[in-house]
Amino acid sequence: MSAQATAIEKLQQEVTALKEEKQHMQAVLDETLKATNHLIFNQGVLEALLYNAPDGIIVIDSNGQIETFNKAAEALFNYREIDLKHQPLNSANLFQLPEGYQGDVSQYLMEHRNVTAEQDIWGLTSEQRNIPLRISVSRLDNIQPLLFEVDDQYRDELSANSSPLLCFITDISTELQQLNNIKIQSRVMQQMALKYRSLQEKSDRANQLKSEFLANMSHELRTPMQAILGFSDRGISKADKCDRETLLKYFNNINKSGHRLLTLLNDLLDLSKLEAGKVELYCEKNDLLDTVNTSLQELKVLIDEKLLDISVEPPQVPTQACFDANKILQVVRNILSNAIKFTPKQGKITISFAAASIASQHGENEPPSAAVAVTIKDTGVGIPSNELETIFDKFTQSTKTRTGGGGTGLGLAISKEILLAHNGNITAASTENQGSQFTFTLPYELTETVHPEKATTA
Structure with missing residues (x-):
């Protein structure tokens, strides 16, 4: 073969090799282009997911600047992403840090990465309105190149700077309101249970x-x-x-x-x-002193039989008041009968009058009514202190007087009801084995009768 033919064959081999290398390079280029397009697509999908996610999302780069501020975050904080992008998170005023906290916002968010509804982390809207938040924070070291434009020199410096952060933020105002409603309902149910x-x-x-x-x-x-x-x-x-x-x-x-x-x-x-409340009271001006004396006269035989010393102290206050004479005479007679019955022979009964007041029946703001109090004190067997609360109940008699004295146990219950109908009251005090003291109070002026169940105008 001539030298010329040999040169031509060698040239053809080189051309074939170049064609094969070109085809290989084209295949590599096509594969690289395909991978690049796929990467661009994935980054677009990721950015779309971040921006349109239902939760607020804030991406913070390694310099502590806001890189992403999605649509939900815009609605939550009432800021636009364009106004916050590439702005330092510390100066954005998006979160209310506790007073005296020494760290920056990123550090605070990392410390509260698992905040629950029972903890309090608060956001601040553009109108400086507080909103309760739940925040989940993750580091972005592994996916940094997908989210940020990072050159080789900056990539080499990443280890010297703080990591990027991905923050998922949820407004828990509704949850807190529901929790508060549950607590309120629980309290209401507890109150209903107690009731x-x-x-x-x-x-x-x-x-x-x-x-x-x-x-x-x-x-x-x-x-x-x-x-x-x-x-x-x-x-x-x-x-x-x-x-x-x-x-x-x-x-x-x-x-x-x-x-x-x-x-x-x-x-x-x-x-x-x-x-x-079906008993009508025939009230007019009467003298309580006369009522007491009338009752003593009626009970004179019983008093004389027991040789009792009866003392009516001269009143130092007016004793005339508006009341039903027969009903109040019944009250005095009931109390005096008990005092006579349960006071031993040659005992003493003292009757005294004093000024008093009765709370208004028309509300706390109304002034109390002037009243007169009548106290009947004896030196009888007395009433145990634990029985003073029930002594005015129907058919209730003190254990000290239940035997030997007779009676139905209705006298004091009737007396209490009569006095309540007059807007008055009655109380008992006693020292066991030393005597009892009953005090009933009547207002000087009676404009209407008030009863625990019903009211009847006199």
């Missing part, structure tokens, strides 16, 4: 009182009724055998039991009417 428990206790107490009332009523009615039936049966069986004097004794016992039964029924009727 129900109180009503249940009152219902149980009412049932207990009803049972006690029926038991007491049965006893109080049965005793005189048994006496009436017993003496009448005895009188019938012995009518032809016994003398007139014995029959008269039977009739007297029947008469006493009948009167006792009638008194009980009258007391029950009076109490029922008073509690229902």
